[in-house]
Amino acid sequence: MSEFVYLFRASEADQREAMGTPERAQRSMQAWLAWMRELEAKGHLKDRGQPLDRAGHVVRGKTKAISDGPYVEVKDIVLGFIVVEAPDLEQASELSMGYPMLEGGGTVEVRPVMKMNF
């Protein structure tokens, strides 16, 4: 088994689409909870990650300039991450297809955690 990080990204418009009306918010939340339960039940959920606030700072370059962000500059912002266990990258990608925000145009980045062999 290998570990993978799912980085969830969506634009503000995607988020609005998913949460725009109370009934849609209800459906999105139900889809999320069901997906997380399924990953957990099948033993894939290694770490539930942390929710990330949208408002933050971006510190950049030599000047270490601070700007409000990250949403000002980028279309997609990172909404959060979880860590899953899967045999390989192909299956990890397959599992990520249940990510509910995909329906609304969001993306999920599947990144293998590097193995350290000492």
Next chain:
Amino acid sequence: MDLSEHLFRRESGRLVAALTRIFGVHNLALAEDVVQDAFCRALEVWKVRGVPENPSAWLITTAKNRALDVLRRERTARTFAPELGRLLETEWTIAPAVDEAFADSTIRDEQLRMTFSCCHPRLPEETQVALILNILCGFGANEIAGAFLTGRAAIEKRISRGKKALASSKRLFDLTDAEFSPRLSAVRRALYLLFNEGYHGASRESAVRTELCHEALRLTALLSEHSSAAGPETNALGALMCLHAARLAARLDQAGDLSPFLDQDRSRWDRQLIVRGLGLLERSAAGRELTAYHLEAAIAAGHASASSVDQTDWKLIVGLYDQLMTIAPSPVVALNRAVAIAQRDGAERGIEELDAIADRERLKSYPFYPAAIGELELRRGHPEAARAHFAAALPLARNPAERRFLEKRVRACQTTLQDTQAPLE
């Protein structure tokens, strides 16, 4: 913990009410943004940590914090609720003022004021109902369009026009206003229409329609909780809603097909709602005025109190319909009255009454007018004529359930026809 059904829809109306208290009705759009933001945050946190023990309190805390952010950030750029005035200007008073807006009793009052504001006499009734559904009940334009069989664009237009009118007013309707009493009638009327849309509406989704009925009941209960909005007429409205809502589940049979009133399995009627309805009806008798709500509730009570169609006091029911025809005549009331007369005096008399409905022109797109004639023709032994009437009703069906029901009646007529035409042995 699991997500309770309609959580976001329920909370949406409450949060918008509290936030409008703070921001003022001219900032309704801002209030809605803050609610949406709270929902997005809920999604981010709950998906990781699970649904909290008290999701409603979680959403309130989140909305409060966002409201404080907005107030501090935009204090100089915007004006907020005139009612709160200076309370929002200093750090000493801002937090308690926001807390107070989210207190249960404030939310109830603000929801009531919002309902009254939505029923402004300048707004058409259909706009009033759409606004109530959107702002107070948390239905999106799509869902409202589905319930009313109207295009989404038309509903969106209705809602945005209504909201523009709301936002142009300085403040929400004041419950001590001199216009209170006429406005209260308009509110009751809008809630009655909302209930009817759920009960009789043409939407194919019975779940959506049941929700509309429950929302109408909830908002009518809100009226009853407020001393000046409560009273005999409001109780009568509540009674008629409870007594009809009690029959909602029995309107579809086990196969999911429409079950006509006379054939319903009365053991599936909701006893709790009937008891509540009968209690409200009793209290509605306190006044001197007899309204259409009283009569409709009394008719429904007559049915609810009878264990079967045969046990029903049809004489009483016909008498109530007679009274209803004098104070609120309509072709649909006349149709129902004729059906009751058929129960009392036989199919023949019923058909005479149906033929005699003065403005039956207005029923020409209503499938249950020809269907009622068909039913009575069948009952008096004229299956051929009955089949023709059901066949005429078929193209008027407004959804698949009505269509299936009418097709079944056409087939029933054919079976009767074949049986009577079979050669005698």
